[in-house]
Amino acid sequence: MLFSSVEFLFRFLPVFMILYLIVPAKYRNIVLLVGSLVFYGVGEPYFVLLFIFSIVVNFCLSRYMFWEPAAPVQNRIQKRRKRRKRALILSLIFDFSMLFVFKYWDFAAGSINRVAGQELVPLLALALPLGISFYTFQMVSYQVDCYRGTIPKPVGIVSFAAYVSMFPQLIAGPIVRFDEVADRMKSRRIRIRNLENGLKLFTLGLGFKVLLANQIGTLWNTIMSAGAGELHPAVAWLGAAAYSFQIYFDFWGYSVMAMGLGKMLGFRIPQNFDSPYASRSVSEFWRRWHITLGRWFREYVYFPLGGSRKGRMRTIGNLFIVWALTGLWHGADWNFVLWGLLFFVILTIEKNSYGRRLEQTRVLGRLYTLAIIPITWVVFAITDIRQLGAYLGNLFGIQQTGVMVGIPQLLRYLQEYGPLLAVCALFATPFPIRWYHKWKDRWFVVVILAGVFWLSVHEIMVGSNNPFLYFRF
Amino acid sequence: MKKQKQPQRKLKEQEQQQKRQIQQQNKPQKAQQEKRQKRDWKAYIYNSPYLILITLTSLAVMFVSDEIGIRAMARDAQMLVCKSYARIPGEQGMVETDSSRLILDESAGVTETLAESVSVNSISREEENRQEVSEAETENAGIRKDENDDLQNDGGLHDGYDSPENGAESAEVHPGVTNFEFYEPVPIESRYYKDAGKVALTTDYSYTKENISYFDDAAFLGDSRTLGISDYAGLEGADFYCDSGMMIFKILEEEVTYQKTGSKVRMDEVLQKKQYGKIYIMLGMNELGYGNTEMYLEQYRQVLKQIRTWQPEAVIYIMANLHVSREKNNMETEFNNININAKNAASASLANGTDVFYLDVNPVFTDEEGYLRSELTFDGVHLYAKHYDAWREFLLEHAVEPAAGIRDAAARNE
Numbered sequence: 001m002l003f004s005s006v007e008f009l010f011r012f013l014p015v016f017m018i019l020y021l022i023v024p025a026k027y028r029n030i031v032l033l034v035g036s037l038v039f040y041g042v043g044e045p046y047f048v049l050l051f052i053f054s055i056v057v058n059f060c061l062s063r064y065m066f067w068e069p070a071a072p073v074q075n076r077i078q079k080r081r082k083r084r085k086r087a088l089i090l091s092l093i094f095d096f097s098m099l100f101v102f103k104y105w106d107f108a109a110g111s112i113n114r115v116a117g118q119e120l121v122p123l124l125a126l127a128l129p130l131g132i133s134f135y136t137f138q139m140v141s142y143q144v145d146c147y148r149g150t151i152p153k154p155v156g157i158v159s160f161a162a163y164v165s166m167f168p169q170l171i172a173g174p175i176v177r178f179d180e181v182a183d184r185m186k187s188r189r190i191r192i193r194n195l196e197n198g199l200k201l202f203t204l205g206l207g208f209k210v211l212l213a214n215q216i217g218t219l220w221n222t223i224m225s226a227g228a229g230e231l232h233p234a235v236a237w238l239g240a241a242a243y244s245f246q247i248y249f250d251f252w253g254y255s256v257m258a259m260g261l262g263k264m265l266g267f268r269i270p271q272n273f274d275s276p277y278a279s280r281s282v283s284e285f286w287r288r289w290h291i292t293l294g295r296w297f298r299e300y301v302y303f304p305l306g307g308s309r310k311g312r313m314r315t316i317g318n319l320f321i322v323w324a325l326t327g328l329w330h331g332a333d334w335n336f337v338l339w340g341l342l343f344f345v346i347l348t349i350e351k352n353s354y355g356r357r358l359e360q361t362r363v364l365g366r367l368y369t370l371a372i373i374p375i376t377w378v379v380f381a382i383t384d385i386r387q388l389g390a391y392l393g394n395l396f397g398i399q400q401t402g403v404m405v406g407i408p409q410l411l412r413y414l415q416e417y418g419p420l421l422a423v424c425a426l427f428a429t430p431f432p433i434r435w436y437h438k439w440k441d442r443w444f445v446v447v448i449l450a451g452v453f454w455l456s457v458h459e460i461m462v463g464s465n466n467p468f469l470y471f472r473f
Numbered sequence: 474m475k476k477q478k479q480p481q482r483k484l485k486e487q488e489q490q491q492k493r494q495i496q497q498q499n500k501p502q503k504a505q506q507e508k509r510q511k512r513d514w515k516a517y518i519y520n521s522p523y524l525i526l527i528t529l530t531s532l533a534v535m536f537v538s539d540e541i542g543i544r545a546m547a548r549d550a551q552m553l554v555c556k557s558y559a560r561i562p563g564e565q566g567m568v569e570t571d572s573s574r575l576i577l578d579e580s581a582g583v584t585e586t587l588a589e590s591v592s593v594n595s596i597s598r599e600e601e602n603r604q605e606v607s608e609a610e611t612e613n614a615g616i617r618k619d620e621n622d623d624l625q626n627d628g629g630l631h632d633g634y635d636s637p638e639n640g641a642e643s644a645e646v647h648p649g650v651t652n653f654e655f656y657e658p659v660p661i662e663s664r665y666y667k668d669a670g671k672v673a674l675t676t677d678y679s680y681t682k683e684n685i686s687y688f689d690d691a692a693f694l695g696d697s698r699t700l701g702i703s704d705y706a707g708l709e710g711a712d713f714y715c716d717s718g719m720m721i722f723k724i725l726e727e728e729v730t731y732q733k734t735g736s737k738v739r740m741d742e743v744l745q746k747k748q749y750g751k752i753y754i755m756l757g758m759n760e761l762g763y764g765n766t767e768m769y770l771e772q773y774r775q776v777l778k779q780i781r782t783w784q785p786e787a788v789i790y791i792m793a794n795l796h797v798s799r800e801k802n803n804m805e806t807e808f809n810n811i812n813i814n815a816k817n818a819a820s821a822s823l824a825n826g827t828d829v830f831y832l833d834v835n836p837v838f839t840d841e842e843g844y845l846r847s848e849l850t851f852d853g854v855h856l857y858a859k860h861y862d863a864w865r866e867f868l869l870e871h872a873v874e875p876a877a878g879i880r881d882a883a884a885r886n887e
Binding site for chain 2: 325
């Protein structure tokens with residue numbers, strides 16, 4: 001189930017919220033758990049079983065980590081340490097092999113077969129369970145935190161399952177750490193102000209997703225439909241800008257919706273985006289884009305590898321590993337690896353030379369970031385390597401057979417999408433969010449948000465009623 | 474007594490103030506400590522105008538709206554029950570095999586004559602359908618009546634076309650025949666379409682091959698895919714009237730973009746003012762999830778009738794809607810080639826082979842199963858710019874020689 005669907009907005013959410021509000025506080029976690037599983041199961045009836053299985057295995061292993069034999073034994077401390085390590089390794093193997101089989105098997109097998117020139121490893125052609133990348137990372141973070149002692153006491157199955165499956169962040173993050181919700185998981189009060197502000201935040205995110213991301217996405221689709229290879233540089237850059245806006249508002253919108261829903265439920269879900277397109281360097285961009293993922297890789301990969309404390313070469317090596325994995329996490333294809341490694345190169349250069357100085361400039365740094373980021377998104381967006389090469393060529397004025405999509409088309413696109421592009425650009429700056437926080441209790445914001453809500457619903461309706469009108473062929 | 478009460482009240486006020494501060498800062502630890510207070514409903518309402526606004530409007534919409542309200546829920550539940558019944562005999566697999574067969578038949582059959590395809594098909598066909606086919610074999614009618622569908626061909630369109638000039642023309646040249654290939658239709662649960670059980674083929678006719686100037690007095694009406702022809706096929710002479718999202722239901726009633734100037738025009742005015750030698754129409758993609766096939770056909774019929782009264786001399790080409798790719802083909806929604814075929818077959822039934830022709834460009838771009846070849850498209854719907862050349866060649870190879878009367882009309886225009 002998607003947040004931006006009639007089923008969620010007018011079926012699931014009201015029913016769930018009413019149940020959640022009327023049950024006594026001690027049953028709220030159960031309602032949350034069941035609701036989340038229903039939320040997940042409606043779209044993925046089979047994968048919900050896999051998900052539950054995964055939760056149970058992880059829960060048992062985390063409990064094993066805390067388990068102490070009743071009888072006194074020799075070398076208690078040592079044995080405990082061994083047990084913890086064993087449990088952690090088992091859970092890591094389990095979680096990552098699940099992720100590998102469902103997400104990366106075909107990619108790995110295909111690559112091996114291509115290198116070998118024959119069918120060595122069979123392809124499985126498994127469908128990707130929704131949100132598996134997110135919930136796997138969340139479970140791993142829980143296990144590691146247990147191992148490290150950040151989570152001092154074992155938690156009950158309901159709390160653990162509710163934490164992993166919490167529907168606001170189940171499908172598209174943010175990747176929440178257990179200690180961020182631990183207190184609220186024990187007890188929380190529903191406050192009318194939180195319901196109010198949560199719903200407002202949710203509406204904001206819904207608007208980003210439906211009114212901005214989906215709409216600007218058609219421009220990218222139109223340009224890509226004409227075909228990479230024959231684009232005028234201006235058209236190619238317009239396409240890259242459109243895709244940059246689309247992915248930002250799509251993902252940010254989803255994160256804001258998650259924050260809003262979390263607030264309504266009485267949790268605090270961490271912020272995932274902080275105006276990344278206003279960054280002054282690519283390093284800063286990654287401190288502001290998908291913050292919880294960056295944090296995950298920093299805490300659970302980069303620091304354990306030694307971070308930047310083991311000499312320059314080790315640092316570069318660690319960065320390489322982190323960025324190759326970040327790329328792979330986003331998708332099982334070579335262009336994602338390439339995308340991650342592109343960031344590795346850029347960040348290594350920035351870290352060792354001009355990065356610091358660039359961040360002190362006001363204009364130059366931003367222009368630099370805005371020039372580089374759209375290129376990286378093109379690498380992200382185009383899976384076909386040959387097509388990717390063609391598009392990157394177009395960005396710099398290299399066409400295969402001459403310009404086919406030129407200035408006349410550009411003018412038409414600008415005429416059609418100009419106002420939308422302007423709105424997207426405005427919302428990519430930090431100002432609208434500042435204004436929102438300043439005036440969110442004023443009546444005119446309430447009216448505007450209500451307008452956004454119903455306009456979004458209208459768009460969703462038009463889309464679901466006539467999915468083709470929505471794409472507009 | 475009084476003295477005692479006052480400090481209490483002060484204390485309470487302080488507490489409230491504190492609480493308000495806490496609420497603003499939203500600190501979880503302090504919130505737990507504070508006492509539970511008597512609920513102040515007025516404050517609740519005052520504090521949550523947005524929540525109340527959305528809840529009330531949602532309730533109102535739930536009662537009023539047909540789409541998201543209670544009625545929709547009932548409909549969904551009904552659909553769910555129906556689906557679970559229909560699914561029992563393993564219908565899912567059937568859909569797949571049948572759809573692939575359908576598509577196989579179609580593209581293989583482009584060069585086949587109808588008789589051959591009948592021999593292939595009749596093996597699996599039921600008795601009643603066989604009768605139909607034998608009817609089809611008597612190739613004497615431009616439009617074939619089809620009982621299998623509810624589409625009623627009352628011949629009204631024919632009458633509209635039978636202007637004296639056309640009658641004379643068709644006496645000299647053999648009229649074309651629009652053939653269909655039949656197959657076992659797949660049961661579809663959709664209010665938008667049914668499997669037509671037949672695939673329309675390009676009107677069988679002795680087309681001539683023309684050069685690019687053939688399009689100098691041509692008009693193209695269509696949606697975003699016609700826009701692609703306008704942009705990339707290099708038909709400089711032709712007039713394109715098309716927009717993304719254009720529908721047969723809108724083409725004469727709403728404004729459409731004239732691609733040469735980028736200005737919005739109304740087709741009814743344009744077609745009354747300027748005489749065209751050829752009119753190409755390709756509409757139907759945006760109708761896949763709108764109304765149903767019968768409505769589509771009826772509207773198409775009306776549009777052709779209307780255009781014919783304004784453009785008595787023009788050759789009208791009904792262009793088949795291009796199929797979608799395998800990745801885009803989705804049996805769960807209305808967005809699939811069976812639906813596109815149903816729309817195409819409906820519009821093809823309006824081709825009479827004398828002045829209205831049906832052109833199926835699909836064989837040029839589809840694989841042997843009828844899916845749009847994935848290397849030709851990014852989104853599974855639109856061709857890459859460079860492949861529109863093939864479309865132009867197809868149109869040039871399927872040209873109907875302009876009749877003398879039409880040529881005069883073109884001359885008069887200039």
